[in-house]
Amino acid sequence: MATYSDIKRTDYTQRYGTIRRMWMAISRPAELMRDISREEGKWFGVVLLLPSAISLIFAVVRARLLNGELLANAMTIVEGGEMTEDEISQYIAQVQVSGFMAEPVMPLLVSLIAAVFLLFFVKQVGGKCTMKHCLSAVAYASVPLSISKIVVFIASYITGTFKVNTSLTLISNLFAPDIAGTYLYGFLRAVNPLTAWFFALLAVALAEFSGKSKAFAYIFTAAVYLLGCSISAFMLMQ
Numbered sequence: 001m002a003t004y005s006d007i008k009r010t011d012y013t014q015r016y017g018t019i020r021r022m023w024m025a026i027s028r029p030a031e032l033m034r035d036i037s038r039e040e041g042k043w044f045g046v047v048l049l050l051p052s053a054i055s056l057i058f059a060v061v062r063a064r065l066l067n068g069e070l071l072a073n074a075m076t077i078v079e080g081g082e083m084t085e086d087e088i089s090q091y092i093a094q095v096q097v098s099g100f101m102a103e104p105v106m107p108l109l110v111s112l113i114a115a116v117f118l119l120f121f122v123k124q125v126g127g128k129c130t131m132k133h134c135l136s137a138v139a140y141a142s143v144p145l146s147i148s149k150i151v152v153f154i155a156s157y158i159t160g161t162f163k164v165n166t167s168l169t170l171i172s173n174l175f176a177p178d179i180a181g182t183y184l185y186g187f188l189r190a191v192n193p194l195t196a197w198f199f200a201l202l203a204v205a206l207a208e209f210s211g212k213s214k215a216f217a218y219i220f221t222a223a224v225y226l227l228g229c230s231i232s233a234f235m236l237m238q
Contacts, residue, residue: 022140022143026143033137036208040132048139051142051146056104069163114138115135118138126210127210138202141198144198145198147194148195166192166194167192186235189233190232199221199225203217203218
């Protein structure tokens with residue numbers, strides 16, 4: 001398999017455009033990451049910002065619903081606390097502002113962290129790539145996250161809620177409702193098929209950039225993902 005380490009980028013001209021690459025994240029991820037290893041592309045920054053842009057539009061369009069849920073969460077926290085009315089009003093305002101800002105900021109932050117870790121792991125195993133290549137790989141790997149946000153946006157009109165559950169607990173609620181509140185339930189709540197797809201694409205990028213076997217990249221990335229789900233489940237139990 002040709003990797004970044006044995007390809008002269010000066011002899012290569014990007015074959016696929018931005019839209020084609022976005023489609024390849026769904027149809028041909030291995031060829032996509034091979035193409036990125038040769039040339040990161042010109043418009044990957046736009047693709048990188050796409051989940052944040054969708055989140056911002058979602059938050060603006062459904063602002064009343066978002067504010068209602070943030071208010072309900074804030075009231076749950078302040079109930080029974082020793083706070084004055086002014087302090088409660090100030091706290092609620094802070095929660096609503098920070099909650100609204102977090103919607104577009106968090107997807108970009110996650111992508112940047114993923115790119116840094118991808119670069120770090122590639123370097124650790126002796127691979128060769130640049131930060132631009134990692135950012136481009138993460139940008140196109142984020143296509144499933146953009147799809148997820150569009151699905152949630154549509155589903156919010158059906159459910160009447162801003163936060164829509166798209167995790168595996170949708171299945172457990174039907175067939176094993178008794179596990180609610182357990183560690184297993186928290187783990188299943190952290191498992192989202194489209195997020196898992198994002199990690200699968202990162203595994204393909206890791207294999208391509210590092211020159212290691214696909215088995216190594218898939219097992220390593222799966223371990224990282226499952227560790228994250230385990231930590232999330234533990235935090236939900238607190």
